Amino acid sequence: MSVARLGYLGFKASDPDAWNSFANNTLGMMSAAKGKDSDRYRIDSRAWRLAVHQGEQDDIGYAGFEVADAAAFSETAERLRQMGCDVMDESDDLKADRGVIGLVSTIDPSGVRIEIYYGGTELYELPFVSPVGVSSFMTxxxxxxxxxxxxxxxxxxxxxxxxxxxxxxxxxxxxxxxxxxxxxxxxxxxxxxxxxxxxxxxxxxxxxxxxxxxxxxxxxxxxxxxxxxxxxxxxxxxxxxxxxxxxxxxxxxxxxxxxxxxxxxxxxxxxxxxxxxxxxxxxxxxxxxxxxx
The missing domain is CATH 3.10.180.10 (2,3-Dihydroxybiphenyl 1,2-Dioxygenase, domain 1)
Known part of the structure; x- marks a missing residue:
């Protein structure tokens, strides 16, 4: 059973203000409700797709892969554990911050934090509107x-x-x-x-x-x-x-x-x-x- 899709990305950036202008005015993303320690951006009906955290790395902080449901979530986490990966069950606070129902994390061989989740938050009641008129992002x-x-x-x-x-x-x-x-x-x-x-x-x-x-x-x-x-x-x-x-x-x-x-x-x-x-x-x-x- 495969992960279903890339759900979100988190970056560590030395200049979040520059990212705010870039995300909105260049890429055409829509600002979303802020995370606990991040600026977030929407490109569709999901509550957020991109998070920018303060950090000197100027690199990827984490990638969130979505699975379909609780069964796929449990199976993926167990498969990673059977491979010898250190899989962490994340706290209710982090699940609430990410806006998901289930969340685990592990580290890939290069040191990238990988999050597996299900139950992301939809905001159909607040339609996505690009500030620079992008017709749509294909998600x-x-x-x-x-x-x-x-x-x-x-x-x-x-x-x-x-x-x-x-x-x-x-x-x-x-x-x-x-x-x-x-x-x-x-x-x-x-x-x-x-x-x-x-x-x-x-x-x-x-x-x-x-x-x-x-x-x-x-x-x-x-x-x-x-x-x-x-x-x-x-x-x-x-x-x-x-x-x-x-x-x-x-x-x-x-x-x-x-x-x-x-x-x-x-x-x-x-x-x-x-x-x-x-x-x-x-x-x-x-x-x-x-x-x-």
Whole structure:
């Protein structure tokens, strides 16, 4: 039994005020009710999807994976314990702060806090409205989006996410970074979204574990307008392009914490006919890296 979707992400940021402006005015997220020690943002009917905590790491703080119900919750937690993971039953206070019914946590092989939960809070009575007019963010049964972790512990991480969380390999890209050599990116799904997680193998723990997170928007115009806002603020990291594996049309911008955010549209889904393959290139066209000034 797999986790169902990526439910939320938490970041540790040295400048939460910059994140507040970025989340609202650049990405088009809607401010949500604050957490106990965080600013939170909505992109759909859920009470929150992104939390920003004060911290000097400027990196991922935690990732929350949602399961369907109490049975899936218990089964996932037990499977992780059987693998030797230290799984902690979280307090009622933290469950209330996250707005969930059940919550456990563990640590992945790279040191990222992973939370498993069920029973997230819906706010249909308070519709999501983007402050910059984003038509919609594509979430639903696919969840928040995806994120990419850099790790020197590829095999251990694959075991954790595949055997522990029940994810499946979508495909592999041999990403040629020029003088940096080739890196085998591994992409994993847990629903029809092509990938909810990707792992980028690196020789040693990097300064930032999070390479990027992705938000899927409802129209190509939403991507274009987000690109304009990023360009206005000199935040474009990788130009508009189309990926080989998920076929998403997207671009990448720099967040206030230095890692990237991908904004994309119209990827293809994983279906029952899916076969695992490999690619020699990450993009069909576009996606040119812009060196920082």
């Amino acid at each position: 639903g049964d696919q969840g928040l989006g995806h994120f990419v972790l850099a790790t020197p512990y590829l095999e251990q991480s694959m075991k954790f996410y595949v055997e522990g969380l029940g994810m499946e390999l979508s495909d592999i890209i041999d990403w040629d970074l020029g003088p940096g050599g080739k890196h085998k990116l591994h992409f994993f799904n847990c629903n029809r979204r092509h990938h909810t997680l990707a792992l980028l193998p690196v020789p040693a723990l990097p300064p930032k574990l999070l390479h990027h997170f992705m938000l899927e928007v409802g129209s190509l115009d939403d991507v274009g307008r987000a690109n304009d806002r990023m360009e206005r603020d000199s935040r474009i990291m990788i130009t508009f392009g189309r990926h080989t594996n998920d076929h998403m049309c997207s671009f990448y911008g720099v967040t206030p914490s230095g890692f990237a955010v991908e904004v994309g549209y119209a990827p293809r889904d994983v279906d029952r006919t899916w076969s695992v393959v490999r690619y020699d290139s990450i993009s069909m066209w576009g996606h040119k890296f812009i060196p920082p000034e």
